[in-house]
Amino acid sequence: xxxxxxxxxxxxxxxxxxxxxxxxxxxxxxxxxxxxxxxxxxxxxxxxxxxxxxxxxxxxxxxxxxxxxxxxxxxxxxxxxxxxxxxxxxxxxxxxxxxxxxxx
Amino acid sequence: xxxxxxxxxxxxxxxxxxxxxxxxxxxxxxxxxxxxxxxxxxxxxxxxxxxxxxxxxxxxxxxxxxxxxxxxxxxxxxxxxxxxxxxxxxxxxxxxxxxxxxxxxxxxxxxxxxxxxxxxxxxxxxxxxxxxxxxxxxxxxxxxxxxxxxxxxxxxxxxxxxxxxxxxx
Numbered sequence: 001x002x003x004x005x006x007x008x009x010x011x012x013x014x015x016x017x018x019x020x021x022x023x024x025x026x027x028x029x030x031x032x033x034x035x036x037x038x039x040x041x042x043x044x045x046x047x048x049x050x051x052x053x054x055x056x057x058x059x060x061x062x063x064x065x066x067x068x069x070x071x072x073x074x075x076x077x078x079x080x081x082x083x084x085x086x087x088x089x090x091x092x093x094x095x096x097x098x099x100x101x102x103x104x
Numbered sequence: 105x106x107x108x109x110x111x112x113x114x115x116x117x118x119x120x121x122x123x124x125x126x127x128x129x130x131x132x133x134x135x136x137x138x139x140x141x142x143x144x145x146x147x148x149x150x151x152x153x154x155x156x157x158x159x160x161x162x163x164x165x166x167x168x169x170x171x172x173x174x175x176x177x178x179x180x181x182x183x184x185x186x187x188x189x190x191x192x193x194x195x196x197x198x199x200x201x202x203x204x205x206x207x208x209x210x211x212x213x214x215x216x217x218x219x220x221x222x223x224x225x226x227x228x229x230x231x232x233x234x235x236x237x238x239x240x241x242x243x244x245x246x247x248x249x250x251x252x253x254x255x256x257x258x259x260x261x262x263x264x265x266x267x268x269x270x271x272x273x
Binding site: 071078 | 115122138145146180194204208213
C-alpha cells in the first residue's frame with residue numbers, strides 16, 4: 001500500500017480550510033496572521049506534493065517553496081511592526097474595534 | 105509499515121496543531137499550536153523528499169516567525185483575547201470554509217482520485233539535491249532570487265520605519 005497524491009492534496013486542503021476559518025473567526029490581529037501563515041504553508045505543501053508526483057524537474061517546486069517561505073517572512077515582519085504601531089496608538093489590536101486608521 | 109505510522113503521526117501533528125492555533129483563546133497557546141503544525145508540515149516535506157526545504161521551514165518558520173509573533177504578543181500584552189463567540193460569527197467563519205472545502209475536495213477527487221498519476225518520482229536522483237537548487241537559483245531563477253532579496257531588504261527597512269518610536273519635538 002502506497003501513499004497517493006490525493007492524500008497530500010486533501011491534507012493541504014484541510015490545513016488551508018482551517019486557515020480560512022481562523023482568518024474569519026479571529027478578532028486579534030496576531031490570530032489573523034496565524035491563519036494567513038497556515039494558508040501559505042498549505043500552498044507550499046501542495047507545491048511539494050505536485051513536485052513529487054507529477055513534475056519532471058523536481059528542483060523547481062522546491063525553489064518555489066523557498067520563495068514562499070521568504071515572502072512569508074517579509075510579510076510577517078511588516079505585519080508585526082504594523083501591529084506594534086497600532087497597539088501603541090490605540091492600546092488595542094482587536095480588528096473589530098479598529099475602525100479608523102488615522103494615526104495618533 | 106513504519107513509514108505509514110510515522111506519516112500518520114506527522115499528519116495528525118500538522119492538523120492538530122492547526123486546529124489548536126485557530127481555536128485556542130489564549131493567543132500564546134495558539135502560537136505554540138502553530139509551531140506544532142509547522143513542525144508537522146516540515147516532516148511532510150521530509151517525507152516528500154526535500155530535506156533542504158524541511159530544514160529551511162523549521163529554521164525560518166519555527167525559529168523565526170513564531171518567535172517574532174511571541175515577541176509581538178509580549179510587547180502588546182494582548183495574551184487573552186476577550187472575544188465572545190456568537191453563533192452568527194461562527195457561522196460567518198465556518199460556512200465559507202466548509203463551502204471551499206467541499207468544492208475543492210470535489211475537484212481533487214474528480215481530477216486526481218481515480219485516474220491520476222500516482223507514481224512516485226524516485227528521490228535519489230540528482231535533481232533533488234541542494235547543488236541543483238543552488239545552481240538553478242543562480243542561473244535560471246536569478247532574477248526572482250534577487251527580487252526576493254530586495255523584498256526582504258525593503259521589509260526590514262519598512263518594519264524599522266513603521267515600528268520606530270517617534271522623537272518628541
